[in-house]
Amino acid sequence: MADVRVIGVDGVRERWVAATLTLDPDGGSAPAVAWTVGPAAEVLAPVAEPDVVAAGVDMPVGLVERGLRSCEAAARERLGRGASSIFTTAPVAAFRVARTRLRAHGGLDLASRAEADAASRASGGGGVSTQSWMIAAKVLEVEDAVRALGPAGERVVEVHPETSYAVMARHFGLGPVPSKLSAPGVALRVRLLERTLPGLDVLTALAEVPVGTSARERVPVDDALDALAGACSALRHAYGQAQVLGAGTDAVWSDGAPAPGRAVIVV
Numbered sequence: 001m002a003d004v005r006v007i008g009v010d011g012v013r014e015r016w017v018a019a020t021l022t023l024d025p026d027g028g029s030a031p032a033v034a035w036t037v038g039p040a041a042e043v044l045a046p047v048a049e050p051d052v053v054a055a056g057v058d059m060p061v062g063l064v065e066r067g068l069r070s071c072e073a074a075a076r077e078r079l080g081r082g083a084s085s086i087f088t089t090a091p092v093a094a095f096r097v098a099r100t101r102l103r104a105h106g107g108l109d110l111a112s113r114a115e116a117d118a119a120s121r122a123s124g125g126g127g128v129s130t131q132s133w134m135i136a137a138k139v140l141e142v143e144d145a146v147r148a149l150g151p152a153g154e155r156v157v158e159v160h161p162e163t164s165y166a167v168m169a170r171h172f173g174l175g176p177v178p179s180k181l182s183a184p185g186v187a188l189r190v191r192l193l194e195r196t197l198p199g200l201d202v203l204t205a206l207a208e209v210p211v212g213t214s215a216r217e218r219v220p221v222d223d224a225l226d227a228l229a230g231a232c233s234a235l236r237h238a239y240g241q242a243q244v245l246g247a248g249t250d251a252v253w254s255d256g257a258p259a260p261g262r263a264v265i266v267v
Contacts, residue, residue, distance in 0.1 A: 001025040006238060007055035008230025009043055010161065010223045011138055014106055017209070017219045018043035019227035020052075021197070021235070030199030033228070037210050037219060040138075040145040048152045056159035056234035058226055059135070059142045062251035062262020063092040066124040071246025071265040075163045078245075078267075081176065085162045087132045089139070090116065091123035095254040098136040108137045143254055157237050157266040161229035164267045167243065168192040168232070180222040189225045196232050233266050242266045 001024075008019045018036040036043045040057075047055050060069070069089050076083035094116040101112040110133065117128040146153040165177045169188070172195055178185035190202045205228070212218045236242035244264050251263035 003051065004238075005046070005049075005052045006231050006234040007044070007046065007052060008159070008227040008232070008234060009040075009055065009057040009059075010226040010230060011059060011135070012037065012219050012223050013216055015217075016040050016043045017223055017227050019205075019224065019231050020046065021200075021228075021231045023235070030201075031197045033200070033205040033208070035209050035219075035224075037212070037217075040141045041148065044142075044145045044149065044156060047149055047155050052155065054234035054238040055156045056230035056237070056266065057142055057146075057156060058159055058161055058230055060089045060139050060263075061142060061146060061156065061158040062248065062259045062264070063089065063095060063254060064250055064263055065092055065252055065256075067091065068125060069246060069263045071158075071248070071263060074245035075160055075265050075267075078163055079166055082162055082166065086160065087129070087135065088126060090120040090128045090132065090136075091125040092252055092254060092256060093119035093123040094125070094128055095136060095140065098133075098140060099254060102137055102140070106137065108133060110134070140254060147253065154261075155238075157234065158262075158264065159230040159233040160265050160267065161226035161233075163245075163265065164229040164233045165189060165192055167267050168196055168229075180225065186221060186225065189229070193225070193228050193232065202228070237266045 003022050003024055006021050009016050020034045022032045046052050072086050075086050097116040097119050101109045113133040120128050146156045169177050193202050209219050209224050246264040248261045248264040251259040253259045
């Protein structure tokens with residue numbers, strides 16, 4: 001069989017890092033990793049190519065009109081003590097505010113959070129935290145990139161690396177995964193990736209991550225590892241082995257258009 005590719009994408013400040021895994025379905029060659037750093041539309045563009053079977057993005061894909069997304073509650077249950085790594089995504093009303101507050105150079109005017117907070121509460125959601133408002137522009141960026149792909153955009157799924165690592169650890173009979181900012185946490189993530197993707201040399205792959213020309217362009221090791229975890233979730237999704245958290249029945253895009261099957265997390 002011909003090689004296939006899966007992509008995992010994680011946010012890095014104003015940009016995104018994508019880990020593209022090339023896999024031999026027959027197991028004749030080891031997985032290979034290629035890295036891309038850039039805007040969401042750029043790193044997701046290869047999804048339109050026929051050998052890319054799935055892409056996982058660590059960012060909400062699909063919103064709800066009222067209340068909270070059930071997928072986030074389900075992921076928190078699986079994470080236990082690590083549940084704080086999942087931000088609460090506000091209802092679509094808050095993102096209608098975000099659309100009107102996007103800055104020309106990127107990001108959102110944080111002073112407009114109060115307006116989004118009021119819109120969220122009026123739609124049955126909770127308050128909009130500063131952290132969740134700071135990523136609202138990236139949620140919209142991913143939405144725009146996915147929708148621009150047309151039918152190929154269906155291959156893009158929402159993932160959550162911390163939940164993915166927790167699932168991997170349980171599969172191999174291991175305990176809780178330490179913080180991704182700790183040395184033991186990094187070591188265990190490398191170990192889990194190599195057991196999940198036999199033949200992959202994660203340290204060699206990490207050595208090939210683009211360095212960048214400034215501190216803001218560098219890709220932290222935890223973001224690169226999260227991109228690889230997203231690729232693992234995408235791989236499980238492509239072959240029908242992933243867990244799908246949430247219902248996704250009432251999902252919408254930021255303009256209110258139906259988004260069937262979205263607002264779910266694939267792990």
